[in-house]
């Protein structure tokens with residue numbers, strides 16, 4: 028096979044040069060040239076704009092296409108994994124899984140492979156561990172070692188050739204950063220290598236209908252290492268999330284071409300690997316023996332499932348000239364906004380107080396429906412008065428101090444009622460036509476809601 032020609036492409040402007048240099052000769056950007064495989068020159072030397080002799084492509088309306096026929100789904104064998112993927116693995120799709128080291132990526136994929144073994148031929152390619160390490164893990168997980176085909180390899184060409192021979196329906200690449208192709212000179216893990224290897228694997232998946240799972244490393248900041256384009260190339264991007272020290276692991280679908288984005292799957296890490304948690308609401312409520320000040324329960328909706336979580340706040344007088352604002356599990360900027368709204372529209376000034384807010388169980392709540400619960404938890408901590416144990420609250424707070432409705436209000440209230448909560452404090456617009464067996468309090472403004480809670484707790 029002739030060696031592929033390489034060239035250098037500027038990341039900023041796309042200019043192509045045959046040699047690497049520190050500065051792009053075209054746009055002048057520094058350190059922006061990356062190695063790439065040169066596309067083969069057209070044999071007939073067809074220039075741009077010359078279409079003579081090219082046959083037109085086929086166009087059909089979407090009604091003629093049967094989406095199920097081309098993309099059959101198959102269950103992964105783990106219920107929470109299927110949920111995140113939007114109902115199972117899709118043949119021919121490529122899934123990227125990222126997460127901190129040691130969070131359980133390899134463990135999860137080994138378990139999926141084991142669960143799949145009876146139904147489909149699969150292959151586990153590892154570039155990070157020795158076969159002995161993988162075998163040891165399989166034994167620890169009490170999987171049937173005879174059912175899992177494993178291969179230690181980092182050369183892309185060898186992996187593709189093996190896959191072409193064995194024709195598996197499911198391949199795990201652990202990890203994409205360890206792969207390298209002979210077409211490029213850069214070291215494994217370099218942006219160009221990662222991109223080229225991923226592109227070839229995507230092409231392989233689409234051509235053969237094999238499902239490919241790529242494990243990706245994350246950087247210190249928590250983003251997937253390597254080029255952002257990786258996320259564009261694949262069909263689904265899943266992130267492992269967890270609080271340090273917590274045994275719960277959440278998998279979030281950041282992108283999914285075959286299901287809802289932001290869908291959340293919950294697992295617990297046990298000594299026998301990851302176990303799906305079917306009813307996450309029950310575990311994320313901390314279950315204090317006696318009600319504690321500074322804690323408020325809310326119903327969040329991650330993906331397609333409502334889930335109850337507990338927001339905790341601590342307000343303590345500060346000796347610093349710049350009091351601390353620390354948020355874990357919610358966005359720090361959102362907390363700053365809420366503190367400003369509290370001061371301006373409810374007369375609660377926390378300028379001389381340290382403020383800490385966290386969500387119990389290591390859950391990350393990214394929706395603004397948590398606003399009301401955060402503010403109620405802050406007020407409760409400030410007044411040292413616990414909220415009623417049977418109260419849930421959710422709602423978005425606007426900059427003018429108004430409470431805005433959140434979507435799927437009724438479904439959230441039902442979940443709360445199902446978990447035994449008897450009272451709810453929500454934006455008034457969320458109560459239209461809602462029938463739930465709970466005592467419902469609707470409010471239009473933040474100060475009204477805070478006043479109502481003060482009455483309840485006095």
Ligand code: TYD
Nearest residue numbers: 128129130131132133134296297298299300
């Ligand atoms: P691993 O799956 O190797 O993580 P990654 O591939 O994301 O780096 O990490 C597994 C971690 O989980 C490791 O710290 C040990 C722990 N573990 C368990 O608690 N129980 C188990 O059954 C297994 C296999 C691992």
Ligand code: MG
Nearest residue numbers: 132133155201
């Ligand atoms: Mg691993």
